[in-house]
Amino acid sequence: MVRELKFKMVEDGHGIEAHKKMISVLVKEHNTMMQPKSKRGEWADNLDVPRVSSEKFEVLFHAGCRFSYDKVLQNSARSAVTMLKNAGVNIGIMGEREMCCGGRAYSMGYRDELDRLAKSNINACSKAGIRTIVASCADCYHAFKRLYPQFGSQVEVLHTTEFIHRLIKEEKLKFRTGMPITVTYHDPCHLGRQGEPYVPWQGVEKKIKKQIIVYEPRRPRYNGAWGVYDQPREILKAIPGVQLVEMQRIREYSWCCGAGGGVREAYPEYSNWTAVERIEEAKSTGAEAIISACPWCERNFMDAVSGMGDSMKVYDIIDLARKAV
Template sequence: MKLKDYLKELYHCFHCHLCNVGNWHELDEWVSICPTYAYFGFESFSAAGKIEIGRAFIQGKIKKPSSRMLQIIFGDLGCGACHSQCKDLTGLNIDHVEFFEELKTKLVEEGYGPLPKQADYARSIQRNHNPYWEKHEKRTSWLNSRIPKGGKIVYFVGCTSSYRTQEIARATVEILSASGVEFGIMDGEEWCCGSPLLRTGQRKLARDLAKHNLRALKDAGAEKVIFSCAGCYKTFKKDYPKLLGRTLDFEVLHTSEYFWNLIKEKKLRPRREEGIKVTYHDPCHLGRGTGLYDPPRQVLREIFGRYFVEMKRTKENAWCCGAGSGVKAALPDFAIWSATQRLEEAEKTGANILASTCPFCKRNLEDAEKKVKKGMEVRDLSELLSERLT
């Protein structure tokens, strides 16, 4: 849907601001759910405010976006918390995440935005196929054993686990190997999925990446592609088909659902852990983004049983860690603040471990933990599972 086609629908937002709070009939508590509005405070940072900015831009009432406007729009987390509240309650029939991405894309097309750090990582992606200014040749430096290239089942590692949270990549490989599944990786043929670009309106470059990755996976004979990164998973599952106008030739699975299948098939038998309390943070790309809420919880219950506890804000009402859509790069203080809120919520459950299923969430939550020192262990589901394989 093109940006101008949204205009008619935007009149249906009447600023009820229910998008700023969790579903309190369901949660039994009045809690904030929109990190940008909670942090920045101005109406313009709420979903309703961003909708009005979009409307004014489409109508030509804002001709030249200011740097403030770019901060507001490109500081949007794309977490979809607003949409999860709005969609069933009101008559505003848009997907907020898609609308804000469309707005960002249009702005970029017209020469405005993204924010400097977001443009910077795009340059890195162009040069190195990753957003971290790391050498492409080092993409598999995390590997401590030989894994075949390609095959029917492919593990798509993603940039963050390749260069920053390598323990997730190693744990994933360990689990897959332990299950007896024959799988491969893409080695140097794996490029950034394009998620950091799509979330910041840099769609053209993302399309090139999608074409490359799909061609490479086809050449590798992939029938099933597994992702440990929620961002990559959503990008392949939801964005690639739209971006390229065709369905994918292979099945797209997140590790949490694949692991749960392996457990059900008795190919994995995790050791039961007693006494360690663990809670789970829903990555926005995985939860609200693709509707995958249960498999990570099923795996955690399998390991931790009754010691798996939920935070107040979960699933559709989850609080975003604050890292997504290039926000960690561009607005790091805000990203850490949002993650700190989540750590505090996790602490209230009495949990020792805050688990998640996204390397980028893990990274941001860990960075916040280093800063505020809550004593919370931030772990990926794959790490928790790999450490308990029998």
């Protein structure tokens, strides 16, 4: 209902000004970071990784807008690609041809932008022969996993934590270096409760007594319980020396970082308050660091910690995994 209200407000010309500015740049530059698209692939300039324009490969690593342009977080994307390559995965990137997934625009009420970007990305993957998309950004994962199937996408979609967890189970990846650190894990909204896979439905909508709506057959319901929760935790537990302590609000009940849905751009003070609330909860566990699997969460936490003058460390789970290999 809330999302439909957003769609209606945007279609009627009542979108939030901060969002309008972002969307205007997105249309031209294909990213939500207000940056030129020509610099999209620079994060991988020193990586020996094929790009879709020059070689064929079956596994595509999609960096996403935040990882592509955030200078501090770019190393996490590089680490992810390096780990997968070293494990023998035939992986490549779109580089400067990569475009925004459209998920963030969709969550702000701009469904036409999702439609445009989804169709472009699906077409690009089809031409390149891509069979699997690996995303380190939870927002991108949600778009590819939950939204793109509605546009006909049939590629396998995995978050980096799912792929690494698979490699560990197949004994293609082992952690050898100990890391004596106590950490707590933050479940990103778009990897957790909004990371459930899309379930297609065909049926009819009926009204009982002109007011109660029922569906035949029953429509699938998303309650957040089937997101990606276990794999990140099992990765952390597999790293020698890492002690995982849990916060009170976890999994589908996790407290949002405050960066999603365009909140960070439109309501920065509220976004920061939300992040501080989560940092305080993380501190209550006795953890030295808060770990997540989404660059938007990590950026919001980093900014909040800096503003608090706190010593809490913020890491992407890939950063720890890469150091332990």
